[in-house]
Amino acid sequence: MGKIIAVTNQKGGVGKTTTCINLTCALAQMGKRVLLCDTDPQGNATTGMGIDKNNVAPSIYDVLINGANVETAIVRTKYGDVLPTNRNLAGAGVELVNMEHREYKLRGALASVKDKYDFIFIDCPPSLEMLTVNALSAAESILIPIQCEFFALEGVGDLVNTLRIIKRKLNPDLDVEGVLLTMYNGRTNLSLQVAAEVKKYFPGKVYRTLIPRTIRLSEAPSHGKPVLIYDPGNQGSAAYRELARELIANNT
Numbered sequence: 675m676g677k678i679i680a681v682t683n684q685k686g687g688v689g690k691t692t693t694c695i696n697l698t699c700a701l702a703q704m705g706k707r708v709l710l711c712d713t714d715p716q717g718n719a720t721t722g723m724g725i726d727k728n729n730v731a732p733s734i735y736d737v738l739i740n741g742a743n744v745e746t747a748i749v750r751t752k753y754g755d756v757l758p759t760n761r762n763l764a765g766a767g768v769e770l771v772n773m774e775h776r777e778y779k780l781r782g783a784l785a786s787v788k789d790k791y792d793f794i795f796i797d798c799p800p801s802l803e804m805l806t807v808n809a810l811s812a813a814e815s816i817l818i819p820i821q822c823e824f825f826a827l828e829g830v831g832d833l834v835n836t837l838r839i840i841k842r843k844l845n846p847d848l849d850v851e852g853v854l855l856t857m858y859n860g861r862t863n864l865s866l867q868v869a870a871e872v873k874k875y876f877p878g879k880v881y882r883t884l885i886p887r888t889i890r891l892s893e894a895p896s897h898g899k900p901v902l903i904y905d906p907g908n909q910g911s912a913a914y915r916e917l918a919r920e921l922i923a924n925n926t
Contacts, residue, residue: 676707676791677925678784679851680813684836685829686800689819689856690714692891692901693917694797695722696910698754699900700918706792709748712759713780713805715766719797720758723751724898727760735762737783738808739769744783753900755791767804776804777844781812793921802836810840815851819885820872822858822865827875850879852924854917858884883917886910 681690691714698710712719712734717727730749734757736742749756770776784794795817796809810816816837820826841848853876859865873880885891886909894904902911 676709676788676794677815678788678794678796678813680796680798680809680816681819682796682798682806682809682816682833683818683820683829684800684802684833685825688821689854689885690800691718691722691797692895693817693819693854693856693885693914694719694795695753695895696891696900696902696914697918697921698723698793698795699902700914701793701921702754703902703915704918704922706918706922707790708754709757709787709791709794710754711757711780711784711794711796711809713763713809714797714799715759715761715764715805716799717759717761717763718895720756720760721898722895722900723753723756723758725749725751725756725758727758730758730760733758733760733762735760735766738779739766739773744787748787753903763805770804770808777807777811780808784812802832807840807844810837810848811844813845813848815849817851817854818876819854819856820868821856822868824864824868826868827871830875850876852921853880854883854885855880856885857887859887860884881917881920883913883920885913885917 720727732742732747888910890905890908891910894901
């Protein structure tokens with residue numbers, strides 16, 4: 675039975691979508707059955723997996739709002755399976771508010787396909803809204819990317835408080851899967867200082883794998899490919915392969 679992991683941080687630009695895309699691809703290359711669920715209305719994870727978000731139907735919007743069968747919405751790609759999004763999802767948060775069991779719509783949808791995958795990743799919006807609440811209610815654990823920059827821990831306290839509230843009210847089994855340091859540059863004191871601070875804040879939860887800052891990681895999504903396909907020999911590709919191995923080891 676698959677493990678559902680929400681990749682989340684209420685701060686934007688920390689590498690959530692990049693991590694979802696490349697971790698999905700790395701695990702798929704290792705023979706794992708993986709589903710990437712795009713709950714961010716921007717649809718960057720959908721695009722980054724080579725899918726035209728303007729021509730997907732049904733999408734995750736139809737699954738959450740119209741009760742569409744989740745299996746009919748899943749798109750198979752060379753890099754892993756995707757539950758894609760499109761621009762309709764932008765209004766879903768408002769539409770969900772008045773629906774019965776609104777926090778559990780995604781959980782119910784994923785329950786029907788969970789046993790078909792080893793891992794299901796949910797790419798979350800960079801804010802606490804109903805879509806994020808759905809993701810956290812559906813997940814068994816959260817993976818938190820944190821960039822190695824000056825304001826790295828800004829907002830992490832809010833995220834931890836959100837996790838505490840979700841555990842108390844909606845999903846008591848939700849836990850931290852791991853914390854991933856992104857945009858790391860070992861030649862700068864700042865990256866080293868941030869890494870040390872994050873390890874103090876999340877003792878025993880920080881991955882050994884560090885995701886470096888490379889231009890190829892930024893370029894790959896514009897080509898509709900994970901960096902592991904766009905530039906297999908890149909440092910970023912090697913890092914995400916190592917992260918995939920670490921994730922598997924932690925769940926064995």
